[in-house]
Amino acid sequence: MEKTLVVIPSKCTGCGTCKLACSMVKGKGEIIARSRIHIHTTGPDSHVQTTCLQCVEAACMKACDTGALVRNVETGAIEVNADRCIGCGLCEIACPFGHMHFNLQTGKSEKCDLCGGDPACARFCPHGALEYK
Amino acid sequence: MILRIDGKQIEAKKWDTILSAAKRNGISIPSLCHHDALENVGACRLCVVEVKTSSNGERKLVTACEYKVAPHIEVFTHSEAVRRSRQTTLDLLLARAPENKLLLDLSRENGVESTSYSTSPDANECILCYLCTRACEKMGCNAISAVGRGQGKSIQPPFLTVPDACVGCGSCAAICPTGFIEMIDMPSKRVIWGKEFERAKCESCGAPLIPVAYREWAIANRELPEDYYLQCQECKRKELASKFSGLGVS
Numbered sequence: 001m002e003k004t005l006v007v008i009p010s011k012c013t014g015c016g017t018c019k020l021a022c023s024m025v026k027g028k029g030e031i032i033a034r035s036r037i038h039i040h041t042t043g044p045d046s047h048v049q050t051t052c053l054q055c056v057e058a059a060c061m062k063a064c065d066t067g068a069l070v071r072n073v074e075t076g077a078i079e080v081n082a083d084r085c086i087g088c089g090l091c092e093i094a095c096p097f098g099h100m101h102f103n104l105q106t107g108k109s110e111k112c113d114l115c116g117g118d119p120a121c122a123r124f125c126p127h128g129a130l131e132y133k
Numbered sequence: 134m135i136l137r138i139d140g141k142q143i144e145a146k147k148w149d150t151i152l153s154a155a156k157r158n159g160i161s162i163p164s165l166c167h168h169d170a171l172e173n174v175g176a177c178r179l180c181v182v183e184v185k186t187s188s189n190g191e192r193k194l195v196t197a198c199e200y201k202v203a204p205h206i207e208v209f210t211h212s213e214a215v216r217r218s219r220q221t222t223l224d225l226l227l228a229r230a231p232e233n234k235l236l237l238d239l240s241r242e243n244g245v246e247s248t249s250y251s252t253s254p255d256a257n258e259c260i261l262c263y264l265c266t267r268a269c270e271k272m273g274c275n276a277i278s279a280v281g282r283g284q285g286k287s288i289q290p291p292f293l294t295v296p297d298a299c300v301g302c303g304s305c306a307a308i309c310p311t312g313f314i315e316m317i318d319m320p321s322k323r324v325i326w327g328k329e330f331e332r333a334k335c336e337s338c339g340a341p342l343i344p345v346a347y348r349e350w351a352i353a354n355r356e357l358p359e360d361y362y363l364q365c366q367e368c369k370r371k372e373l374a375s376k377f378s379g380l381g382v383s
């Protein structure tokens with residue numbers, strides 16, 4: 001079976017290393033706000049990380065009519081084929097979990113693709129709060 | 134099937150065009166009006182290459198985005214004829230949009246510094262690549278088309294009035310390679326083609342979302358529950374996070 005990116009909120013300290021790693025890999029380090037993984041503070045000293053769930057019945061894929069969202073059979077991740085994206089932005093608004101990102105500069109959607117099978121967020125999390133297994 | 138591009142033997146599928154086969158094999162051919170999800174129309178002529186078929190050995194210029202591969206053809210992407218064709222095309226495109234950054238960059242890469250034609254006072258940055266009209270058609274709206282004649286011809290809504298079919302999705306602006314199509318998102322409205330579209334609001338925090346008309350269109354045209362379109366991304370993420378923490382995930 002393909003691996004899953006597991007979030008372990010009890011170990012998350014909210015340090016943001018995962019977000020930094022994601023934006024370094026995906027946004028060329030420019031804008032941390034464009035990280036595809038997010039951290040939410042849910043109480044004093046309690047944090048939860050959220051990222052794309054790679055849904056089996058994915059709303060983003062149903063919203064896309066141009067075949068720009070494709071499941072990678074090896075990693076199970078849904079990937080954006082930017083060459084097929086026409087920039088309608090519907091996938092972004094359709095995602096019920098807020099994890100599709102429409103890039104206004106490029107006019108294309110972006111999302112977590114599990115870095116092709118070696119997610120940087122999990123690799124760099126110093127607290128073991130993200131595991132890819 | 135096997136063909137040769139610039140002397141290199143490559144493998145192509147029978148449905149390939151020269152452009153798609155080249156791309157898969159890491160050979161780059163400049164193109165402006167091609168898009169993988171839209172039908173090719175051969176509007177920009179930038180992708181012109183030279184083809185030699187084995188039957189008569191003649192060489193001819195074709196558009197790589199439209200020309201279907203055939204066994205044993207030979208393709209030249211850098212010959213003198215191709216270079217000249219590309220330069221003429223860019224020279225003409227620049228005459229329409231002399232200041233456009235994308236065109237200037239492409240032109241300089243191909244040895245054209247500025248246009249040798251006079252530029253018209255009604256020139257605008259529309260290069261008539263038809264990406265926007267095809268994207269609009271793909272969405273099923275067909276709200277824009279070419280309007281006018283000669284140098285002043287450009288893509289516009291018919292009679293310069295935005296038809297109801299336009300729901301303000303913004304695909305045309307997103308796909309426009311030159312930035313001719315302007316879309317402005319303000320907190321309460323989106324303005325495109327001079328028409329104002331009221332924006333929907335996030336049910337939880339009031340943040341602006343897509344236009345109301347676009348949301349209605351999406352509800353009618355995509356098989357997704359209506360409540361998927363009610364919140365902004367931030368609120369959706371927060372809700373997910375609170376579900377996770379409520380589960381006591383550890």
Ligand code: FES
Pocket residue numbers: 163164165166167174175176177178179180181196197198199
């Ligand atoms: S890309 Fe082939 S004619 Fe424009």
